[in-house]
Amino acid sequence: MRVNAGIKVIGKQVILVPYEACHVNKYHRWMEDAELRQQTASDRLTLEREYEMQRSWREDDDKCTFIILSRSLIDEGYDELSSMIGDVNLFLYETVAELEIMIAEREWRGRGIATECIRLMIRYAFEHLHIERFEEQSFNINLFGVFLGCNSFLVVVEGVLMQIDNWAACN
Template identity: 45%
Template sequence: MKINANTKIIGKNVILVPYRAEHVPKYHEWMQSEELQHLTASEPLTLEEEYSMQQSWLHDANSSMVGDTNLFLQEPEDSQSAEIEIMIAEEKARGKKYGWEATLLMLCYGCEVLGIKKFQAKIGLDNVKSISMFSKMGFNKVSESNIFQEVTMERIVDNGWKSWLLEQTQGSEQVKD
């Protein structure tokens, strides 16, 4: 069973929960948006494919749902490295710092629980808001691909940055369901 299968991370304004079957219809609805497909470099899936994807994520390592954040561990060659992704799909939820908080909570979880030492974010070249957010979080641009139209940003975990993360997520908690 995955370490986070029953983990809920509670922040001030967001709660992170594992992607479960009851989330699939809402997620599928979001991913019909051409804007979100572009911003996340995704292809639309059928509802059946989305349920299959959810099951594969569940076994592989709510009405207020507004987005999605993930850590993809770089295994087996570099198990201390992870790619982070964030998407605030609900337009009315954008610009309210939910993405900022969700990303900080996920980064903190990665450092504290999973022992991640390096984070990477791949962001579309025209996604200025995400590039700015990750820059403010201390990520640095390490490459740019005109072919894939994306920038790769990285952050090496050091004690100073980890302390900053803990300060930013102070008051959050991890709960097992």
């Protein structure tokens, strides 16, 4: 999505940056992991196809993707590629959006990073993309539960939406 070109969304634990060609090799290495592909319901792609997908994400007006960087690694002086830990995507349908997140680096899971990314992306979508609501995707939530053995994602989404509702009421 061209709208997010040059944008950095900064949180306490993460920095979200647009998915650029320089990120593709590392992203492709992540997606070579069969377990990660299964958890994200993703197909295995060639590196060439991954570059095509990145270009598509960059040009399509109905998709918005950011690479998740560890803010602590960036603050310690690591470069973007070394600080990449996942990605977060929005699929836009007029004034409604679907949000997907992947924490690809296992050692960064379970730290509240996905929750922070969801909050940042929902706020970004409301403020900059004119999104009016997010809708629950039961299939994706069920897939999450099947592969990770829990349904905590639903709780996180409800908590985020509650906080966003409270935030909107105060502003």
